[in-house]
């Protein structure tokens with residue numbers, strides 16, 4: 583289904599929980615947040631119903647996220663139910679990888695196609711500074727487990743944060759020389775309580791590219807310099823993998839946006855960077871018809887805003903990334 587600006591909206595990111603075992607500096611305060619009570623989280627059957635309603639509206643690709651999606655004990659069941667829905671062409675997951683050693687194979691067997699693993703640095707101090715409760719060994723176990731399970735291609739998410747992990751951007755890029763991995767550098771976005779950190783420590787993709795080139799020499803644009811999805815792709819000459827730069831702040835890709843989000847507490851979030859949401863939990867739980875649910879997705883697509891207003895200093899204040907589903 584097309585939105586009112588003619589964009590085909592077909593990619594749904596479903597947040598399975600707002601809880602997380604880590605406390606990344608730009609995402610969640612050390613003390614945690616007020617989390618959605620367990621009985622208010624969507625059950626596996628409810629998630630499948632929501633996904634079916636979304637496919638009726640034209641959604642074809644699903645990404646499971648959070649919080650940390652692998653904290654859900656029923657994560658394999660959720661993937662399996664989604665896999666059985668006709669119309670869903672791809673199921674991906676964004677995860678900090680902490681539980682992937684155990685889960686990668688069962689998830690792949692249940693129908694998960696691929697994962698993005700969040701790892702902000704390979705340098706021990708910089709990893710701990712940004713992702714705080716992260717454990718280095720877990721990161722490498724996660725990547726190996728995902729590769730062994732065939733959750734390919736492996737994409738590594740790096741949120742570049744000045745003074746925290748920016749000295750490690752070239753080291754991360756070097757990983758692509760010998761591995762067919764995609765390292766994706768994401769510009770920091772101001773959201774909810776940790777917005778101040780994002781505003782104070784923001785680094786543009788252009789500066790990240792300059793820093794990588796200063797240490798490693800020139801990198802080559804791919805795809806004729808055009809966006810590939812949300813990323814501008816490059817490669818280190820001769821490398822097996824690629825580098826992607828995602829620039830929602832310095833170079834917004836709103837015109838190509840094809841996505842919408844479902845929050846862990848049962849709301850459709852029309853744009854990551856706008857607080858506009860439509861609640862569907864009551865519709866799901868009060869005996870309304872499936873058609874009513876489909877119609878909420880249709881409304882959401884119709885009312886999707888054009889884009890964000892970060893350049894005007896306006897950013898979402900109500901929720902952090904972990905509460906929306908990044």
Ligand code: SAM
Pocket residue numbers: 602608609647648649650651676677678698699700739740741768769770771772773780903904907908
């Ligand atoms: N816990 C999982 C993880 O960390 O990948 C999934 C949820 S997390 C909210 C999804 C992604 O959001 C992370 O991979 C991280 O790259 C990104 N992220 C979180 N906070 C961000 C922020 N303020 N700006 C930009 N990206 C952010």
Ligand code: SF4
Pocket residue numbers: 602603604605606609610648649650678700903904
């Ligand atoms: Fe947790 Fe992911 Fe947020 Fe880090 S970015 S605190 S791993 S939800």
